[in-house]
Amino acid sequence: MIRLEGIITENIAPLSIEIKKSSAYKIIAASEDAKKDLLDAILGIRKPVSGRVFLFDREIYSIPARECLNLFRRTGVVLSDGGTISNIKVWENITLPLWYHSGKKPADVEDSIIEVYKQLGVSRSYFSEHIGRLPGPLPAHEKRIIGLVRALLMEPELMIYDSLLEGMGHETAERLERLTAKFHAEKPGRTSVYITTNELSVKNMQADVVVRI
Amino acid sequence: MSPLINARGIGGSIINIGRYAKGYYELFGYSLKNLPVLKISPVRSVLYKQIYFTGVEALSKIALLGMLIGLVIITQITNLAGSNAVLTEKILIWTVVRELGPLLAAIIIIARSGTAIASELGAMKVNRELDHLRIMGIDPMDYLLVPRVLGITVSVFIITLYFQLTAVAGGLALTSLIMDIPFLQHLKGIFLALSFFEVAVSLLKSLVFGLLIAVISCYQGLSVRDSITEIPQAATKAVMQSLFLVFIFDGIITFIAFI
Numbered sequence: 001m002i003r004l005e006g007i008i009t010e011n012i013a014p015l016s017i018e019i020k021k022s023s024a025y026k027i028i029a030a031s032e033d034a035k036k037d038l039l040d041a042i043l044g045i046r047k048p049v050s051g052r053v054f055l056f057d058r059e060i061y062s063i064p065a066r067e068c069l070n071l072f073r074r075t076g077v078v079l080s081d082g083g084t085i086s087n088i089k090v091w092e093n094i095t096l097p098l099w100y101h102s103g104k105k106p107a108d109v110e111d112s113i114i115e116v117y118k119q120l121g122v123s124r125s126y127f128s129e130h131i132g133r134l135p136g137p138l139p140a141h142e143k144r145i146i147g148l149v150r151a152l153l154m155e156p157e158l159m160i161y162d163s164l165l166e167g168m169g170h171e172t173a174e175r176l177e178r179l180t181a182k183f184h185a186e187k188p189g190r191t192s193v194y195i196t197t198n199e200l201s202v203k204n205m206q207a208d209v210v211v212r213i
Numbered sequence: 214m215s216p217l218i219n220a221r222g223i224g225g226s227i228i229n230i231g232r233y234a235k236g237y238y239e240l241f242g243y244s245l246k247n248l249p250v251l252k253i254s255p256v257r258s259v260l261y262k263q264i265y266f267t268g269v270e271a272l273s274k275i276a277l278l279g280m281l282i283g284l285v286i287i288t289q290i291t292n293l294a295g296s297n298a299v300l301t302e303k304i305l306i307w308t309v310v311r312e313l314g315p316l317l318a319a320i321i322i323i324a325r326s327g328t329a330i331a332s333e334l335g336a337m338k339v340n341r342e343l344d345h346l347r348i349m350g351i352d353p354m355d356y357l358l359v360p361r362v363l364g365i366t367v368s369v370f371i372i373t374l375y376f377q378l379t380a381v382a383g384g385l386a387l388t389s390l391i392m393d394i395p396f397l398q399h400l401k402g403i404f405l406a407l408s409f410f411e412v413a414v415s416l417l418k419s420l421v422f423g424l425l426i427a428v429i430s431c432y433q434g435l436s437v438r439d440s441i442t443e444i445p446q447a448a449t450k451a452v453m454q455s456l457f458l459v460f461i462f463d464g465i466i467t468f469i470a471f472i
Contacts, residue, residue: 044347045341066352069347069352072347072349072350077348083345085337085345097350097351100256100356103253105254150349
């Protein structure tokens, strides 16, 4: 799924990892900078100083940009800041990739969105009020939930969670743990990668391998 | 020392002009080549929003401005030459249809939307939102650029037509209320005196101006790198360069068409 071959960045010493299909990984970064460099390298944002990055067995820095976008369609990414788009409303943020890639209209996935929010313990009244707003003023953990719901709707083969549970209340964190574990187990072949700097925040997350960078 | 400094300054300006020209040309070419992305519903949704914010929301201001300019021109002609219907009609066509229509519509769009687009795209760039789109598998240029370029071009075209209609009809209506000028007779005379060529040149201008504003504003917005202080600079550059190029192209088209 993901293969890093001797990548070196400003904050990462030579690093080689292979994240295999159907596995769950926890990657504990020594610093925010190291975590950012790793994510930037995997997500095609910033090429490492040296080394190679493979996503779905394709070297992302040597393939055409369009091909790279197709690989990201198969990947769900929940960034710590939510990865929201500021000039569209929350519901548009949630439905954008699904609407863009599969043509499914927002109304067609309304029930699925409500269901995920219900599993996270969000009341219907809060949901109705919150869904029509622009995401800008929302706190980072609420934006992260928007990013999570958006990624889940795409049903990707590979899920990357960036500091998913940081700043979350105890109950919400538990619900998120259950939700991500359920999503991982729901279909064979799904791969989950939890990246964080705070090892305690992911102590209850089930993982096959723990990597420290 | 000073000739050397001047030579360096001139050289730098030429390099900058060349860099901008290349950037604008590439951005225009990309938008044209990728128009088929408008088949994708969310991209079409951005297009409709752009036309709404740039075109539809500006209509009331354009109507008021059009009527006032029509009133001013007709009042001045009547003061200068008396109630001369043929002269009034000709000057109205010369000023409003040939020149002021496309030019004023462009200036209003530059002020309202050129700055908005450059700032919006610049802020998105600083907040890494283009990366967020890419991570979703969405090409930011397809999603952000193509509908904006088309939306602004269509808006300038519509606003130009609307401005011309309100300036001629509204101006005549206001004047006929204030002064003793027969409205219908003048209006009929104007439509009879107006040639297809004049309308076509005016609409060609509006299309060219629309493209220029859109491409320059998007380019300047996307040129912002990672600092928030670059956003107002991008907006200022978008306004100044749009105005400058709109006037240059206005002169070129007028010269080719009417001289």
